[in-house]
Amino acid sequence: MATTVQDVPIHRTTDLELYRELDEFGPAIEELRRLAAEVAAKLGRGRVWMLSSTESGGGVAEMMPRLCSFLADLGIDTRWLVLKPDDPDFFRVTKALHNMIHGEPGLVEMEAAHRIYDRVSREAAHELRQVQRRDLLVVHDPQPAGVAVHLQEAFRPTLVWRCHVGTAKRNACTDEAWSFLRRYLDSYERLIFSLLSYAPQECLERCSEVVPGIDPLSHKNRALRPYKLVGVLRAAGLIDGPSVPDWASFEAPVHRFREGAWTTEPIANLLHVPTIVQISRFDRLKGFAPLLPAFEHLLSRGPSEAKKRRVSSERTESEISRAHLLLAGPDPKGVADDPEAGEVLEELCALQAALPRELRERVHLLRLPMADVKQNALIVNALQRMALVVVQNSKQEGFGLTVAEALWKGTPVAGADVSGIAAQIRDGTDGILIADPTSPESIAEALLRMLSSPLEAETMARTGRARVRDHFTILAQIRGFLRAFDRALEGRGPGA
The missing domain is CATH 3.40.50.2000 (Glycogen Phosphorylase B;)
Incomplete structure (x- = not known):
């Protein structure tokens, strides 16, 4: 052939x-x-x-x-x-x-x-x-x-x-x-x-x-009312709830890695906990791996660091104590031109499986189905909208539209200080730039700033949305x- x-x-x-x-x-x-x-x-x-x-x-x-x-x-x-x-x-x-x-x-x-x-x-x-x-x-x-x-x-x-x-x-x-x-x-x-x-x-x-x-009117970026957002998460199998009507059902559910195996079980209380979300192809350059130790660092040291700042340490400690990390990407079987994606996902699975049990329950690897382009886009849309913070921790990034997508939705973004992301985010104005995407401490510091200063985070997200409207549509x-x-x-x- x-x-x-x-x-x-x-x-x-x-x-x-x-x-x-x-x-x-x-x-x-x-x-x-x-x-x-x-x-x-x-x-x-x-x-x-x-x-x-x-x-x-x-x-x-x-x-x-x-x-x-x-x-x-x-x-x-x-x-x-x-x-x-x-x-x-x-x-x-x-x-x-x-x-x-x-x-x-x-x-x-x-x-x-x-x-x-x-x-x-x-x-x-x-x-x-x-x-x-x-x-x-x-x-x-x-x-x-x-x-x-x-x-x-x-x-x-x-x-x-x-x-x-x-x-x-x-x-x-x-x-x-x-x-x-x-x-x-x-x-x-x-x-x-x-x-x-x-x-x-x-x-x-x-x-x-x-x-x-980005295309503001695409399924990935269009507005989702709460009813629709919840419906998308339910149809994708990410949350529990009443049966989805036939017309609203998805061709394939999201798979998540749990206790050494891929499952379609919903994530308990997903809509009731603060979530930190990264969505990218499973590529080593996307900086997924450092996010696991960074999340562990945030949980262990974030509360004490918050007390040193002029912020509500009680609120910050509460947010950190309940936070979950979601690392999502397209199912490697649906990405024909990236033969390394499966290997990268296996590496991430091994890292997640090695975490202490309590931490494992709060770190979720998600394989997003590629069977239907519209349904995949709606899942990404819903995950970005429900996130407390979207992170894009790329070691290198040609541009990184996931940043513009999240900012358009009014979601605060922490992104690596690399060319494509830095072109979108003015540090401290439209979001937070992570000084070193390979350093768990540097990543945790950026995430802590977002969690401990919610008003600042929301202000940056609003400014970021206006920047996307003017430059990145x-x-x-x-x-x-x-x-x-x-x-x-x-x-x-x-x-x-």
């Missing part, structure tokens, strides 16, 4: 015009229409194709249907394609490359990696027969980036590469990663990064910055894409 590229149907659920009535987005939509008209004029009868590595699991897959729908609403025919490699080693190579781009060790046998990467890229390029010269092909992330060099010149569309990962810090690993990719990136007219500081110096003249953004993201497309198409005449 050879590598294939498959069309992904786009199910449109939101009309762009609905945003005119949401938080004064009307002027932004008018600007989008103007920019889109300029891009459409250059495209003529051409269309935009998005090529990514998976249709489920992760921020890119989640973003794609909405992005394609909105561009279509703006008059730009946009389609989504997904790479389906036949070689399991391909995603092992690209996962190692992903780690290296973030400054972590990865590939060892570079030439062998190039052979695997080139073969899959060549076969994928051959499968792109529906993409024509008049079109614009936007390739997302390192996995499919290699197709560009294998496209026949006579049929070669305008090419844009969108990189959703990266770090502003450089070391031998990042240098090796960009050296690996350089031969493939030379074929692109435009390169897009979440932050320009991620771009290799030699590419800056061809680069645009497009920050990711999908409307701002589309504006950035349209400007980058316009630059990429500069050499083409109208309708060429």
Whole structure:
């Protein structure tokens, strides 16, 4: 079986015009229409194709249907394609490359990696027969980036590469990663990064910055009234209660790790205890592991630390004594392009199982079902809304939309002081930045500040929501894409 590229149907659920009535987005939509008209004029009868590595699991897959729908609403025919490699080693190579781009060790046998990467890229390029010269092909992330060099010149569309990962810090690993990719990136007219500081110096003249953004009207971010929130948690099997009506039942429940086994038992009293929640892919760079000793540190030393502060130590001690830690992520079986996710989850299970019994009962590892995209999004929405604090403890983070998602919901956020998260949170204004995401003491200190100063935490969350509205919605993201497309198409005449 050879590598294939498959069309992904786009199910449109939101009309762009609905945003005119949401938080004064009307002027932004008018600007989008103007920019889109300029891009459409250059495209003529051409269309935009998005090529990514998976249709489920992760921020890119989640973003794609909405992005394609909105561009279509703006008059730009946009389609989504997904790479389906036949070689399991391909995603092992690209996962190692992903780690290296973030400054972590990865590939060892570079030439062998190039052979695997080139073969899959060549076969994928051959499968792109529906993409024509008049079109614009936007390739997302390192996995499919290699197709560009294998496209026949006579049929070669305008090419844009969108990189959703990266770090502003450089070391031998990042240098090796960009050296690996350089031969493939030379074929692109435009390169897009979440932050320009991620771009290799030699590419800056061809680069645009497009920050990711949340969709306020998506199932993950829409408002949930208490009745609906409780219903979602009940349908997911996270809380006990009356039977869910057939029309409201979920295809699959959340699984949680308890006493050495995965179970679908509800979490006792979940709605009656303060919860600290992190939701991310199960990836070592997401910083899950340090959260367990940090939580233990918070429980053991938080009350005495609170007494040293000018806060209500009685209230803080009460909150800490009842707090639970929820670590949630997509079921690894539903994330095709991340072969390490299962290993990371097993490591976390071992760490949780080694905790003292009383602490184990308050630390919950959750495997979120991926069978239905809408249901998965609603579960994430409900968990972020019920949280007392959302934490994003990433060692490296290209952007980290879980931060913007939680802030949009008015939930206080403590996030690691790394590039993508620091771009969203102004420390002490929109949330708390964790100075060292590998240090349990540093993490516990940030969490204690949130728990011991609830008024400050709520104020930061309100400010954070306004910041998300102004800078980190999908409307701002589309504006950035349209400007980058316009630059990429500069050499083409109208309708060429």
